[in-house]
Amino acid sequence: MSGQWRGMAARLVADGALTAEWEPVFEGLPRAGFLPDLFWQHHVATGEVEAVDRMRDPRRWREAADSVHPLVTQWDDGEHEGPGRGRVASSSASAPPVVAAMLRDLTVRSGQRVLEIGTGTGWNAALLASRLGAENVTTVEVDTSVAAAARGALERQGLGAVTVVCGDGFQGYPARAPYDRIIVTCGVHTFPRAWWEQCRPGGVIVVPWGTRFTPTEATVALTVAEDGRSASGTFKDLVQFMSLRAQRRAVPEYADYVTTESRDEAERSATTLTLAETIGGEWDSSRLVLGLLVPDCTVVLDEPQEGQRPVWLCSVADDRSWACVLFREDRQHSTVYQYGDRRLWDEVEAAYGWWREQGRPGLGRLGLTVDDDGHHVWVEK
Ligand SMILES: C[S@@+](CC[C@H](N)C(=O)[O-])C[C@H]1O[C@@H](n2cnc3c(N)ncnc32)[C@H](O)[C@@H]1O
Structure with a gap:
């Protein structure tokens, strides 16, 4: 064990x-x-990824392995080869502080049975197995080669009794249900009934849940209702x-939305809201809240050009409505163009106004209930 890893757990405890x-x-x-x-260290703050190869630089490899950063271990569902960056990061070892906080929120007790969705490297399953006993842990991974590598790693660590299933975790894994806890380690915006059906009443499901609005999710810890027909709880961390695959x-294709006709017919208006206070800060809870209130909409921030920052809002439903706000920091008003059945920027303004009226609630005051009718977001008074 490196000196860098020694003390990591104590620091995480000290940080809460x-x-x-x-x-x-x-x-x-x-x-x-x-x-x-070979893996790729992901610097979340800058979005940069850096290839780290144990054969070329074992010291750097160990330093990255023992760091707090997430490490991409597969690109493009395994189709990518070589040390370059692929298009879509498709498997990773999550950041230790995030893994720690999700395990904290899972509130396990000894002897409990846990289902994990998203085995990845197998590290999180191993932590659960070491705490609860390998026979109490089931983990589902969609990718065959990722599942095989995780099985190998678990065996090398003496935790081969963990049940590693290769399949679609959206279905849960009914063969070993009911579970006391379910932990999902990939982001979802649609919640399957299978998860709360396979978790016993009073059991807890921890899941990174988000909307299509932004790439940021929030973890939420849901307790399954006594009648087993819903699950409910508050948000934890961004x-x-x-x-989930x-x-x-x-990311919407510009040409699919902005046709010549729609550009000519788009309605022009102005807004006094700024990018920073609405959708600019990737790590602001306001962005998560706006996403909850403006469904089926994706935000794309364009490169700044000529003193303005174009931001696109695109409906991901069939109507293909779009809006473009040309944010300017040097003026009091920014220009807005909107087209289609929905007025997407107006929806964002209304959602922002609601959030302000509620006293700008942070994540701790916001909660989620999931049931057969879908998901419902609420504010704790
Ligand atoms: C962030 S990684 C998981 C990290 C992992 N828990 C660890 O300890 O290393 C997300 C994983 O979820 C997997 N995944 C994506 N969609 C899935 C699905 N439908 N069912 C099961 N696993 C899925 C990905 O292949 C990927 O390996």
């Missing part, structure tokens, strides 16, 4: 991300034991996870 019961488990299972020789957020 990890509870004391998890400290020895974390300390004893360094993430490095689950990583391939996170950015790779999406079938729920990836596609």
Whole structure:
């Protein structure tokens, strides 16, 4: 174990991300034991990724493995080869502080049975297995080669009794249900009934949940109702996870939205709201809240040009409505263009106004209930 990893668990406990019961488990299972020789360190703040190859630079490899950064371990569902960056990061070892906080929110007790969706490297499953017993952990991974590598890593760590299933975690894994806890380690915006059906009443489901609005999700810890027909709980932390494979957020094609006709007919108006206070800050809870209130809409921030920052709002429903706001910091008003059945910027303004009226609630005051009718977001008084 490197000096850098030693003390990581204690720091996470001191930061409140990890509870004391998890400290020895974390300390004893360094993430490095689950990583391939080549991975890509993701610097979340800048969006940069850096290839790290154990054969070329073992010291750098160890330093990255023991860092707080997420590490991409697969691109493009395994179709990408070589040290360059692929298009879509499709598997990773999550950032230790995020893993810690989700385990904290899972509130496990000894002997409980857990289902994980998104095995990835197998590290999180190993942490659960080490705490609860390998026979109590089931983990589902959609990608065959990722699942095989995780199985190998778990065996090398003496945790081969973990049930690693290759399949679609959206279906849960009914064969070993009911579970006391379910932890989902890929981002979702649609919640399957299978998860709360396979979790016992009073059980907890921790999941990064978001909308199509932005790439940022928030973890939410839902308790399954006594009648087993819904699950409900408050949001915890803003996170950015790779999406469940079938729920990836596609970036809209400009040409599919802005036709010559729609450009000519777009309605022009002005807004006094700024980019920063509405949709600019990727890590602001306001952005998450706006996404909850403006459904089926994706935001794309364009490159700044000639003193203005164009921001596109595109409806991902069939209507193909769009809006473009040309944000300017040097003027009191920014120009807005809107086209289609929906007035997407007007919806954002209304949502922002509601959030302001509610006293700008942060994540801790916002909650989610999921049931057969879909999802419902609420504000705790
Ligand atoms: C962020 S990684 C998980 C990290 C992992 N828990 C660890 O400890 O390394 C997300 C994983 O979810 C997997 N995944 C995506 N869609 C899935 C699905 N429908 N069912 C199961 N796994 C899925 C991806 O292939 C990827 O390996």
